[in-house]
Amino acid sequence: MWLVRPARPDDLDQILAMAGTQCARLSSTLPKQGDALAYKIEQSLASFAGRISAEDDPPRFLFVLENTETGDIAGTAGIDARAGNGQPFYSYRRDALIHASHELGVSRRVEVLYPSHSLTDVSLLCSFSIRPELQNTDAFELLSRARILFIADHREWFTPRMAVEIQGVQLEDGSVPFWDSLGRHFFDMDFETADQYSGQLSKTFIAELMPPNPIYVTLLSEAAQKAMGQPHQITVPNFELLQREGFQPGSFLDIFDAGPVLEGRTDSLKTLVTSHPKELHGSNEAVGETCLIAAGEREQFRCTLTPVAETLDDKLKVPVSTWKALNSTAGDRVRIAPL
Numbered sequence: 001m002w003l004v005r006p007a008r009p010d011d012l013d014q015i016l017a018m019a020g021t022q023c024a025r026l027s028s029t030l031p032k033q034g035d036a037l038a039y040k041i042e043q044s045l046a047s048f049a050g051r052i053s054a055e056d057d058p059p060r061f062l063f064v065l066e067n068t069e070t071g072d073i074a075g076t077a078g079i080d081a082r083a084g085n086g087q088p089f090y091s092y093r094r095d096a097l098i099h100a101s102h103e104l105g106v107s108r109r110v111e112v113l114y115p116s117h118s119l120t121d122v123s124l125l126c127s128f129s130i131r132p133e134l135q136n137t138d139a140f141e142l143l144s145r146a147r148i149l150f151i152a153d154h155r156e157w158f159t160p161r162m163a164v165e166i167q168g169v170q171l172e173d174g175s176v177p178f179w180d181s182l183g184r185h186f187f188d189m190d191f192e193t194a195d196q197y198s199g200q201l202s203k204t205f206i207a208e209l210m211p212p213n214p215i216y217v218t219l220l221s222e223a224a225q226k227a228m229g230q231p232h233q234i235t236v237p238n239f240e241l242l243q244r245e246g247f248q249p250g251s252f253l254d255i256f257d258a259g260p261v262l263e264g265r266t267d268s269l270k271t272l273v274t275s276h277p278k279e280l281h282g283s284n285e286a287v288g289e290t291c292l293i294a295a296g297e298r299e300q301f302r303c304t305l306t307p308v309a310e311t312l313d314d315k316l317k318v319p320v321s322t323w324k325a326l327n328s329t330a331g332d333r334v335r336i337a338p339l
Contacts, residue, residue, distance in 0.1 A: 001069065002139045003325050004146035004303040006048050007041050007062040007076065014073040015041075015064070018129065029126040030076055047081075048299035058082035059157055061150070062127060065134075065143045068325055074134055075143045078127030079150070081157050088117040089124075091165075091252040091261055092215070094228075111217040115210060119252060123151075123158040123266065126165070128238055135237045138305055138339065142292060144241055146303035148271035149294040149335055153301075155266075162266050163252075164242055167235050168259025169227035178258035181224035186210055194256055210255065228258040235259075245270050275337035280328055281315035293318065295326040295334040302326045308336060 007015065012034065019032045031037040040062060046052050047059035058081045065075035083089040093116040096109050125147060134140050151158050170176050170191075179191040186209050187194050217225055229249060231239040239260070246269045247262035254261060266272065271292070280295075288309035293316075296302050306322040316334065328334065 001067075001304060001321060001325055002074075002142055003066045003068050004063050004077070004143055005066060006299055006301060007044055007064045009038065009041055009045075011064055011073055012038055012041065015076060018073065018076075018131070029078065029080075030129055044078075045299065048301070050298060058085050060085065061147075063143070063146060063150075065130065065139060074139070075130035076127050077129075077143050077147055078125070079147050079158070080124040080126055082121045082159070083124040083163060084117070084120045087120075089120040090115065090117050090210075090255045091119055092116065092255055092258070093118065094251045094253060097214075113215040113217060113253070115212060115255070116252065119163050119261070119263075121159065122161040122163050122263075124163050124165070125242075132234075138290075140237065141241060141339065142303065142305050144238065145245070145271045145292055145337070146294065148245070148269050149275060149292060149303055149337060150301055151266065152272045152275055153294070153297065153335055158266060160266055162247070162264050162269070164247055164262040165254050166239050166242075166259045166262060167232045168254055168257030169230050170232055170257065176257050177221065177223035177227045179256055181221040182215065183210070183256055191256065224258070229253060229260045230258075231260060271337050275335050277333055277335050278310075278314070278316045280318065280323070280330055280332045280334055282317045282330070283320045283323065288317075290339050291336045292339060293322065293326070293334055293336045295328045295332060300327065305339065 016034060016037060019030055019037070031040055043060055044062040047061050052059050060081065061079045063077045064073050066073055092113040094111065095114055096111050098109055128144065130140055130143055168176070168178060176191040183191070183194065217228070242262050245264070247264040249260045250263040252261040253259065288307040290305055291308050292303060293306050293308065294301065294303040302325060304322060304325050306318050309317040316336070326334070
């Protein structure tokens with residue numbers, strides 16, 4: 001059985017091992033260093049426990065996907081309650097200027113990128129990584145959508161708008177067309193280093209080093225222009241799942257690789273809208289429609305997939321294995337959403 005739960009300190013070694021593989025290398029907010037990851041897990045546990053003030057240090061949550069039969073960790077997913085975590089959250093905003101000459105009879109629309117921190121403080125889905133063999137499976141959908149069920153039952157922690165950064169185009173040789181055409185001229189570091197800094201350290205270095213003026217897209221390389229707003233091929237399944245959830249590409253791009261930034265209204269997300277609170281009543285023999293089911297508040301949150309059967313009084317029956325995975329008893333409140 002697959003289970004999504006808060007990350008714990010004893011998950012550290014497994015997450016670190018996964019962070020060095022292809023399934024996690026595209027997540028700049030999943031640290032690849034032991035100390036940084038340990039701190040992220042510690043901060044996440046404090047957030048789940050409500051020990052972090054939203055005003056002083058916005059909550060940041062990290063979940064893992066666990067195989068309950070083996071104890072293996074196969075994925076991670078996170079939520080930052082406020083993008084930027086108390087500091088500006090930078091991106092590029094796509095727009096256009098009209099260059100015209102009345103005397104020459106020339107008028108041309110030119111695309112421009114404006115440095116922006118308009119998305120600062122919106123809630124952000126982040127740190128998504130999963131083993132390649134689980135892409136396009138129910139476990140993949142469980143890991144991504146479990147976060148929305150958590151948000152539904154802890155709505156006061158999150159904002160009316162949500163955003164998701166999708167990693168942009170990176171070639172097989174490791175080069176990043178947009179970065180190589182723009183960012184590399186202002187940062188004395190490679191793309192991976194800059195991206196890791198942006199996910200783990202203060203964002204002020206972006207404002208200090210990136211040009212504050214609009215960037216004319218026509219001055220970028222052809223490869224960089226083609227890469228704008230395009231997801232990395234590895235992230236396409238997540239990109240498509242999030243679109244089905246209700247997120248859509250807007251006018252913002254990742255400031256380093258020009259990957260798309262998806263936006264959505266929190267209360268309109270599919271999983272939140274279609275989910276319903278229920279009460280656990282009894283057990284069944286694995287019959288009924290398979291649904292996502294979540295139980296527990298804060299650090300006790302658990303989410304899995306299970307067949308459910310509803311009683312005449314609108315209560316739920318689920319297999320005994322589901323009761324155990326959710327650490328639940330009769331009469332407990334759960335939330336379900338169709339798969």
